[in-house]
Amino acid sequence: MSARRPVFLVTGSDLAADALALLDAHDVVYAGAKPTEADLIGLCRTHDPVAIIVRYGKVGAAVMDAAPALRVISKHGSGTDTIDKAAAAARGIAVVAAAGANAAAVAEHALALLLACAKSVVALDARMHAGHWDKATHKSVELEGRTVGLIGLGAIGLRFARMAEAIGMRVLGFDPYAKDVPAGVQRVDDLATIWRESDALSLHCPLTADNAGLINAQTLAACKPGVILVNTARGGLIDEAALLAAVRSGQVGSAGLDSFAVEPMEAGHPFHGQPGITLSPHIGGVTADAYVKMGVGAVRNALAVLNG
Template sequence: MSTILVTSDTLAPQALDLLREHDLVFTGKNPAEERIVELCREHNPVGIIVRYGKLGAAAMDAAPALKVMSKHGSGTDNIDKVAAKERGIEVVAAAGANAAAVAEQALALLLACAKSVSRIDARMHAGHWDKASHTSVELDSQTVGVVGLGAIGQRFARMAHGLGMRVLGFDPFAKSLPDYITVTDVPTILREAEVISLHCPLTEENRHLLNASTLAQCKRGVIVVNTARGGLIDEDALLAAVRSGQVGGAGLDSFEVEPMQPGHPFQNEPGIVLSPHIGAVTNGAYVNMGLFAARNALAVLARHTAAA
């Protein structure tokens, strides 16, 4: 019986059932790269279901039987895809499996920023009643710029449209988009949007897409939401922009370094709403991502078996 390595301590029971014909080895929570390499060397898996940890050339070389790395989610930036291609190892992702969950998190962060939910809640719990002094942002008729129009970005765009927002979108690869999304470029989004929500993968080309220069091009008071990858934002520049009022609020579910370390300046900034990269952590998404990851891995392995 061949082995599949899971870089976590759990999978949804439905996914475990699909994989019952294989021996499953779990790395435990948040495994170090060295631990993954060690288990690859020990068990020589034919497949890896990637939840946490980095999968680099060393792990691939430690598992000569490896045929597929199947991501438990849509983002594959913790997999060295160049190294995988060089070794003939397929990399597949659970595209769309967590779309509803992450889009809902983006909407929650947007509303939290626009309505000052965290600050008002803290004030209420401290015994204050700020009705006479508080004004929130009304999103109806405002413009939202959605960067990245995959399954998550399109789902969020539909929600924003449902709130009565004008939706601008940028994605050079998206096709057959609904008519309520006006396709444009990033400079136009920076110039016209009251809200910018990031839903694109991180690449070397778009790293620090939002930086001191691009944030300065935005409307004053713009709200920034990021449920994609932390590296899309220059965190120092965002902090400065929030403190100056150029950015009216930021809702963040991903960060350049995770987990966030104690003392990070975001932790003491009331203009930034934080969540610990849990956009996809819902009961429905957990099952969907497990099923997608298992099915994708099994499909690749079946092709290899048929070709042998």
Template sequence: MKKQPVVLVTGNDLAPQALELLKDFEVRFAGKSCTEDVLLALAKETDPVAIIVRYGRIGASIMDAAPSLKVISKHGSGIDVIDQKAAAERGIAVKAAVGANAAAVAEHAWALILACAKSVPHLNDRMREGYWDKSIHKSIELNGRTLGIVGLGEIGRRVAVTGVVLGMRVIAFDPYANAAPDGVELVNDLHDIYRNADVVSLHCPLTESNRGMLHRETLGLFKNGAILINTARGGLVDEPALAEALTNGMLYAAGLDSFAVEPMTAPHPLQQIPNAILTPHIGGVSDAAYVSMGVGAATNVLAVLGSVTADG
């Protein structure tokens, strides 16, 4: 019996709908520990034709350990965890399940915006401690305030449209966007977002050109008392500078779902800052997105392998 080609999944599982699409392959799971050593050993052992990336990073050494590898498919949209230059040099396709988790991430961005503006975690803690702060607490009303969107892809557009519905002025910066949703104003200078927005929400991919773009100087351009939301990539933000801006009161709050090092190292300065609301990069992890991302990743694998077979 002919041995089935292997698809290696850097994670514990894949949606049943995705596994059905891959029924002609042997699907191997790397498990929870997706360190480079684990993935390198599995690549050498299984020589996969495809890798579906849920967790961990895929670099040149892992690619070289799998001479049959034709495609690396992201279970989601963030392909910065894949060494794209190394893949291109080896003729390996890199694909993303674009838009598969857009609704989930946009909803999570709004969960963080509202949690920050309405002090939900703080008030929840106070209630559980026996306090009733109705006479002393005032939340931030978002109606009439300015929402600044950095990156107007599928996620950013969803966040922007919700801001319009809530009565906010919405401005957006995206050098690749030719149009914006109704009620959203495109600006030509990223610094206009920083200077004018009461809430700044990041929805751009991480590249070498924008890595660490929010540092002490750029954070210093923010309106006093602004809110920062990051459901994109942790590498966009200089975390020590952000901690300083939160601690000295320059920023009202920050809602963060992405971090420079993941899992977040503990102890971490942000863990001790009460106006930093932290979630473990789960913005795109919903019941529906789990299926959409799995199906999207599997479909991309089949598309590349089908074209390779046709060409070969």
């Protein structure tokens, strides 16, 4: 009888073929598109994986305890807020992420949302389809010469910064952990400067206990009237009730949002139908190219830990 092959558990229903090709010495088990904690615990007890590739769902202490052989949890992407990192550290389990694998996709989506907000793309499209011609009454926002404030200067934030600079924007950046910030980004040491000077804000930071609700009634009030807000990072960075009030008052001119406090967004959410808010279903990093790059990156990172 042949020896049992080590198992990779994927908290999703698939993995890119290029990523699977790296796992020919392993068995791969899929948890499905919407795995619950109970699903993951059951699969861990049955298969005792050496690695978990995290696409969907959360991986906490109970899941880890159900897999005694588990040595590494690898994020299929860059954000590790769905992994209990303290619990993993306490159990000697490595947590790694495919940082930068979806940077191009997310940065492009952030730029698309910024342009959609500045140019009223969604509203004008709806008006046109309804038979209106608003050329005499509508004026868009010109971004050249205006300032965009970036919170987070990692792979995504810096790629977005280059795009914003290319269209003639002044780029401010806040990130106390960033290194080697390029000349095109004016780094600032305090968020007050970001709020005070930015005509648009774009969020590119991870969600932590320290920055949850970073965009709230107080910080929005400190911004320029009519500021544009773009979020392709994590929904928990924004107090959604405060943002809604700021859009309705005009303090926020428009917002382009790709992530939300609760996902999937529930029916009847206050953002639904609200003028000035452009929505997308957390798909900034979802492209065919990024799917392959994130899968390959996640598998390579996990194998690097397993191979010592």
